[in-house]
Amino acid sequence: MLDGGITRTVCSGKVELAVAEGGDSHRPTVVFIHGYPDTKELWDEVLAGLGRRYHLIAYDVRGAGASSRPRRPAAYDLARLADDLEAVIAAVSPQRPVHLVGHDWGAIQGWEFVALERFRNKLASLTAIAGPPLDRALAARAQPPTPGRSGALPRQRRRSWYVVALCTPGVPTLTWRWLLAGPRWAWFLRNVERLGEKAPAPAVTLAADGIHGSKLYRRNVLRRTLRPRTDAVAHVPVQLVIPIRDHFIPPSYYDGADRLAPVLRRRVVGATHWVPRTEPGLIARWVTEFVDQVEAGETTGSRAPWVRGGGLDQLRGRLALVTGAASGIGRATATALARRGARVLLVDRDGSALQRAQSEMGAAGTFVCDVSDERAMERHCEHLLSRCPPMPHRRRRC
Secondary structure, eight states: OOTTOEEEEEEETTEEEEEEEEEOTTSOEEEEEOOTTOOGGGGHHHHHHHTTSSEEEEEOOTTSTTSOOOSSGGGGSHHHHHHHHHHHHHHHOSSSOEEEEEETHHHHHHHHHTTOGGGTTTEEEEEEESOOOHHHHHHHHHOOOOTTTTTHHHHHHHHTHHHHHHTSTTHHHHIIIIITOHHHHHHHHHHTSOOGGGOOOOOTTHHHHHHHHTHHHHHHHHHHHHSOOSSOOOSSOEEEEEETTOSSSOGGGGTTHHHHOSSEEEEEESOOSOHHHHOHHHHHHHHHHHHHHHHHTOOOOOOOOOOTTOOGGGGTTOEEEEETTTSHHHHHHHHHHHHTTOEEEEEESOHHHHHHHHHHHTOSEEEEOOTTOHHHHHHHHHHHHHHSOOOTTSOOOO
């Protein structure tokens, strides 16, 4: 990992997590979470590029590397993964919020955590690399074809074949004990993922990592497909890194991320899925810039000012408040804004109809309020401004 770094064990209930720690413990803490089927060693070159600039933490998620491997898929529920992160934070930075960096399933976890109330004062930012919000990715897979998407939809589903395979009992064992056993996995990384000489030697734990890690898919994908979240909004700034040559996750799966992250910075890199290995220096630089700006309280979004005559594309990522949004013209207006990528806040006096409208259009939030009640509207405005204060030269958290 790092010169002078140490490895220790952190307990999360009955699960033991292998945690690597290095850098300067007096500096801001940055926690790195790997994806599937990797281990914390994925981050070695990125961490080396950060040196002693931060307090650096990387850990093997449950089921991977030197951490415990629970047998039941229920142990890999996102709620249990949240328990693990909470245990790590309590051990390495109990007094200050940490900055989160995740790749693949590590990024998917990150999107989950930054929207949970339990982490409101424990996380400072998220850098999500090659990992979309799970609910949005599943929604993209499930959307019916339209004239504009008729060509993209088959390509998306072809890229998602592995999800079905990993959710099928017995297939992960066959895959990692034979089809993608050590040398074959190394060949795949070198030649298909274009890692070349940067392809790592297969980990001794690769087969076990692949088999147990597949339970992340079995436990969470179907459950979220049936019950997607519609009200999850990140309470910290998010930096989203999209590798446009990713063979597994098309760029369209990140559509709608603006609605989940009020302060969002998009980065696009011409790389395949394992960008932390192919571009470690670039990732280290982007993490440094983002963390430093968040720590300084500077603007971290990439939202340009509204330009008159600039077109409707400017709506993407902006906050729109619509009154009378549960029905009629208000609902139609809110739906149109949401389709253009705006983060829509719905206001109406009919709470039940408001919830139905939010569920259908994936609105950012709802407020039950009668616009003819002056005091109620004042309270509503105060609440809204407390969540989204008008600070054009400072970061904004919603």
